[in-house]
Amino acid sequence: MGTHEHDEETYRRGRERFLEIHDEKALRTVEGLGDLGRHIVEFVYGQMYTKPALTDRDRELGAVVALTSLGRSSQLPQHLRASLKAGLTPDELREAIMLTATIAGFPPAMNAMATLKSVLAEQDRGADGATEPG
Amino acid sequence: MGTHEHDEETYRRGRERFLEIHDEKALRTVEGLGDLGRHIVEFVYGQMYTKPALTDRDRELGAVVALTSLGRSSQLPQHLRASLKAGLTPDELREAIMLTATIAGFPPAMNAMATLKSVLAEQDRGADGATEPG
Amino acid sequence: MGTHEHDEETYRRGRERFLEIHDEKALRTVEGLGDLGRHIVEFVYGQMYTKPALTDRDRELGAVVALTSLGRSSQLPQHLRASLKAGLTPDELREAIMLTATIAGFPPAMNAMATLKSVLAEQDRGADGATEPG
Amino acid sequence: MGTHEHDEETYRRGRERFLEIHDEKALRTVEGLGDLGRHIVEFVYGQMYTKPALTDRDRELGAVVALTSLGRSSQLPQHLRASLKAGLTPDELREAIMLTATIAGFPPAMNAMATLKSVLAEQDRGADGATEPG
């Protein structure tokens, strides 16, 4: 259904970029969404995330700010993990969330800060010899 | 009215930061909002924009993404100008807006891209024979 | 309290339409909201859902798109069930959600697609001789 | 078209309440929207604005906060005028808008404050030598 219009080469490149940014588990979740998941891998990761001007750190900073602004909490933990992987420090993320409070209000920033806190706690727990890479 | 709770030192520092990020004309607009304008200068520029972890380039990248996501068009031109001043290139801004399209949808990204186009054109006109391509 | 301004005839018609679109259980939830629930039955189902131009299929397509766009997840499962009852196929709903991704962004579409998946799974489970009508 | 489901008595009461809150010119604009305008007069002004617990001052405070939060600028000037008519002072409105900044962010509050400023200026001009300071 609807798969004839997908482009294998773009999909393959998107899958590779997705795994650099996130991980296998996140990929399975996205692919569990069927045709929509395939478009996300192709368009977002195969096309948007392969453009030359921004770094992955820039992109994840942007993703965290956009998701926080719009109060889209389901995708935030995964992008906070990707932000840390892309080199943003916990302090940089805290400031980015505080800055977002000035544009989107304190409530979504409070929620995002609590989410960051639990992502950092989860990584601390995982860091004692665990293999979960974050 | 209500000014007794303002802190002169924070306000002075905010005013200085505001002028580094934006310009005199933008400051007059904000100060034209009275008590609210004063709080913006103090809290946003005197407190949020003086934190140590993010660079001004990071902050303006975040501001452009947040304003685009929420479709808040009135403040966007000024932050696009501040972004260029803080070192973001036109191509980086274009990619940031395209990335925002994936999180907030194409319509707000289309509006932001059209606004970027006119900010770049305005800067070209103002640039006295400059070669900045837009 | 406040019930003097309700119109019995419109309410009765709304209740009937509500039960055609949704079911008894959903009606009890709405009526549990008191005066607000009564206005929803009267105004939304007794007035908006009895207008002559659109079909129920059109209305539910619109409701799914609006709820997805705004990220209003609490009311989505019930309207996805109503959509299937009104004749929208799972593939039509999947495409409607993907289309919404282009206007509202991928995150709310991802959430809506996951919700559709569980509504469809719940109906599959219920279809083995169960009486729950969906 | 679609008018059979309107209730004349509720409409008449809504029209009366609308004119107490706003004015003839605003009513003509709403009635220019046809069937939708009629539902607004009936449902919002004939039913919501005739409930017993809140005062008009409370309702207009709520309307200004809701419209500011959501950035719905088209309806704001009319509700700011209605707020002043219902007894809210310019200082109360300024504080309400500043409070909204903490929940919805500074950009929509900046826009609302600028709108309030021009509504107050417009009322000063219309005030035939009145001393109302704005």
Place this chain on the structure above:
Amino acid sequence: MGTHEHDEETYRRGRERFLEIHDEKALRTVEGLGDLGRHIVEFVYGQMYTKPALTDRDRELGAVVALTSLGRSSQLPQHLRASLKAGLTPDELREAIMLTATIAGFPPAMNAMATLKSVLAEQDRGADGATEPG
């Protein structure tokens, strides 16, 4: 810049679909947005608008509801024109906008209804003695 990842075949198909839905003038506006415009033509029109399950009438109904819900007024006139072209009648559009009022509130529906009114008036003027009543 960034064009290496575009797919010519998908773009060509998207351009064709775009012109069936909208017109040459609208295409020039989108293409004026550069790389973003190209992605819109490819992804939205070349991929989303070529899926098999929904009709163009369904898609435009969805687009009008989504744009109205989110208050995205810049893209609404063009999709209202496309809706009429795809077979939605003025009465169906009026009901769709009224239905959206119940999910997104009256203010965005009021704006959309006023926009529909001017799109219909513009089509009447363009219609050389046509009888379309608007």
Place this chain on the structure above:
Amino acid sequence: MGTHEHDEETYRRGRERFLEIHDEKALRTVEGLGDLGRHIVEFVYGQMYTKPALTDRDRELGAVVALTSLGRSSQLPQHLRASLKAGLTPDELREAIMLTATIAGFPPAMNAMATLKSVLAEQDRGADGATEPG
């Protein structure tokens, strides 16, 4: 980190106001957010909530309407409790939520009404000699 720019006097005043409006437990949650929590206590409660024009009842009416409009459910229970403490009656809160439905749509109002219902039930349970002040 970042605390050098906090003002002890404003923080102390904010903490006092916060405890008048909410309670110790809510304060611990906000302070658990670190630097952001500190800014909320200082700016929102030490500066916005100490302005002279609005009453606490007005402020909480505004907070409930803003949080309901934006669908920000995490902060709503605490502000509903604060509303009751500031003198708003359950009926006034019900009407405020219904009024918000007209501006923001029924779905966020339905959620807010269900939240109010459980806040009221929780207070009823707590009222039998319990010490939890609400």
